[in-house]
Amino acid sequence: MESKSITAHITNRAEIKSGAGEVNCSGSYALIEKVNQYRSEFGTDPTLWPIKAVNDSSDILINEIILKSTNQYAISYSQDELCHCRSVATETVIQTIKQDCHTVKEISRATKAGTGCGTCVPQLRILLSEILRSDLEKI
Numbered sequence: 001m002e003s004k005s006i007t008a009h010i011t012n013r014a015e016i017k018s019g020a021g022e023v024n025c026s027g028s029y030a031l032i033e034k035v036n037q038y039r040s041e042f043g044t045d046p047t048l049w050p051i052k053a054v055n056d057s058s059d060i061l062i063n064e065i066i067l068k069s070t071n072q073y074a075i076s077y078s079q080d081e082l083c084h085c086r087s088v089a090t091e092t093v094i095q096t097i098k099q100d101c102h103t104v105k106e107i108s109r110a111t112k113a114g115t116g117c118g119t120c121v122p123q124l125r126i127l128l129s130e131i132l133r134s135d136l137e138k139i
């Protein structure tokens with residue numbers, strides 16, 4: 001059983017925490033409902049939960065807590081700023097994806113990332129692919 005505390009969150013919106021044999025969440029009715037379903041189907045240890053296709057932000061947070069619990073969570077881009085033309089932080093882009101912006105166009109509209117030289121657009125697509133657990137060709 002995983003004992004360290006692990007968190008996945010959407011800033012000012014929803015959070016899920018795992019540790020000491022428990023999973024707790026707050027901030028989103030949809031997230032609470034899904035976590036309750038996972039608990040009743042698979043138990044309280046998120047290392048035993050299956051990764052599922054992403055339909056909404058709740059799925060993103062649940063997948064994140066599963067992947068962090070099994071030491072498989074990875075975001076390949078490690079610099080603080082992702083879009084240098086528009087000074088958009090990587091975390092801002094990640095949070096925007098978690099808040100249901102699931103295309104480059106939606107991210108650009110929400111953050112302005114990718115609206116300058118376009119050099120960062122391939123990295124935006126990679127981040128989308130990693131967070132949505134989707135093939136890059138489908139992004």
Ligand code: FES
Pocket residue numbers: 082083084085086113114115116117118119120121
């Ligand atoms: S680096 Fe993002 S548009 Fe130029």
